[in-house]
Each structure stands twice: as structure tokens, then as C-alpha cells.
Amino acid sequence: RCAGRVEVLRAHLWGSVCDDTWGMREARALCAHLGCGPALEAPGAARYGRGEGPIWLDDVTCTGEERDFFRCAHRTWGEHNCHHGEDAGVVCAGEPHLALSPHLRPGPHLSVPAGNSSSGEVRLAAGPHLCAGRVEVLHEGRWGTVCDRGWDLSDAQV
Structure with missing residues (x-):
């Protein structure tokens, strides 16, 4: 299932969403x-888990019919009365399917545990949606890209 802490990207920084007013309508819009x-x-x-970056959104209010989460109402970006113990999460019924996209642009990302990685995480970043994007790995606390030399569909399907 697609599940985890809700984070959004603003000004090249990932930040969390406060759980004030967070409910199923907001989760439906995000999924x-x-x-x-x-x-x-x-x-x-x-x-x-508690986020470590800024808390970007608070008092998010959706109808539940939105297909674009950012059409939901919310306080001004970065304005909140929360702490990271109030970070919102979501559980969606779908399964994440990792894929590469030749058209990379800013968008959501998906982080997954990396089986034999000493740092433990791999993510897709800057893709058009959650399941597409540039492959990045976490190494010594920093995200970096994966070289595409020798990369093919069999690597992407792991």
C-alpha cells in the first residue's frame, strides 16, 4: 500500500503537513x-514518524473530490500552530509501482527501504507523480542521484 507521512515540496525543501483538520476528505484528495x-x-x-524539516501546511481542508491536492484550502505556507508530533499521514489502497519517466519535473516523491543499502533509503524525486522520477539514494545523510550508465528496464523493475 501507499502509506506514510505526508510531505510536500516548497522552495526545494520537503516539509510536513499538520494533522489539524486532517481527515478522510483530505486523504482522499491526496491519494x-x-x-x-x-x-x-x-x-x-x-x-x-516525526518530520525533520519545516511544517509547510496546516488546517488543510478538502472536499474529497479534488484530483489535485494543492487545490485544497490551507493556511499560508509555513504558517502553523503545530509541532512534528502532529504530522499527518495517509494510507491509500493502491500499490506503489516504481517506474522511470523521461520527462522529469517537480512533483511528489516516494521513499522506500533499500534492502542492502547501508543508508537504507531509495526515492524517486522530481517526477510527474509519486511513482515516477529520478532515482536517488540516501548516503551518509545526503540524497544523491544514480548514474544512468548501464541502467535499463530490468534495473527499474527491481
């Missing part, structure tokens, strides 16, 4: 935005 199927849960209270 639709990410292409991850219907929303199953809208957990709060940092169920998926």
Missing part, C-alpha cells in the same frame, strides 16, 4: 493526487 487508489486511513499524531 487521488498521487494516483495511489482510494484512501483507507488518515492517521495523525505522527504515526509514520
Whole structure:
């Protein structure tokens, strides 16, 4: 399932979303935005861990019909009365399917544990949606790209 802490990208910085007013309507809008199927849960209270960056959004209010999460109402970016113990989460019914996209642009990212990686995470960044983008790995606390030399579809399907 697509599940985890909700984070959004602003000014090249990932930040969390506060769980004030966070519920199933907001989760439905986010799952639709990410292409991850219907929303199953809208957990709060940092169920998926506390974020470390800024808290970008608070008092997010959606109708639940939005296909673009950023059409939901919210306080001014960065304005909040929260702490990271109130980070919002989401559980969507869909399965993430990692894929490469030749047309990279800013968008959501997906981080997954990397089996034999000493740093433990791989993510897709700057793609058109959650399941497409540039492959990056976390090494010694910093994200870096993966060289495409020798990269083919069999590598992408791992």
C-alpha cells in the first residue's frame, strides 16, 4: 500500500503537513493526487514518524473530490500552530509501482527501504507523480542521484 507521512515540496525543501483538520476528505484528495487508489486511513499524531524539516501546511481542508491536492484550502505556507508530533499521514489502497519517466519535473516523491543499502533509503524525486522520477539514494545523510550508465528496464523493475 501507499502509506506514510505526508510531505510536500516548497522552495526545494520537503516539509510536513499538520494533522489539524486532517481527515478522510483530505486523504482522499491526496491519494487521488498521487494516483495511489482510494484512501483507507488518515492517521495523525505522527504515526509514520516525526518530520525533520519545516511544517509547510496546516488546517488543510478538502472536499474529497479534488484530483489535485494543492487545490485544497490551507493556511499560508509555513504558517502553523503545530509541532512534528502532529504530522499527518495517509494510507491509500493502491500499490506503489516504481517506474522511470523521461520527462522529469517537480512533483511528489516516494521513499522506500533499500534492502542492502547501508543508508537504507531509495526515492524517486522530481517526477510527474509519486511513482515516477529520478532515482536517488540516501548516503551518509545526503540524497544523491544514480548514474544512468548501464541502467535499463530490468534495473527499474527491481
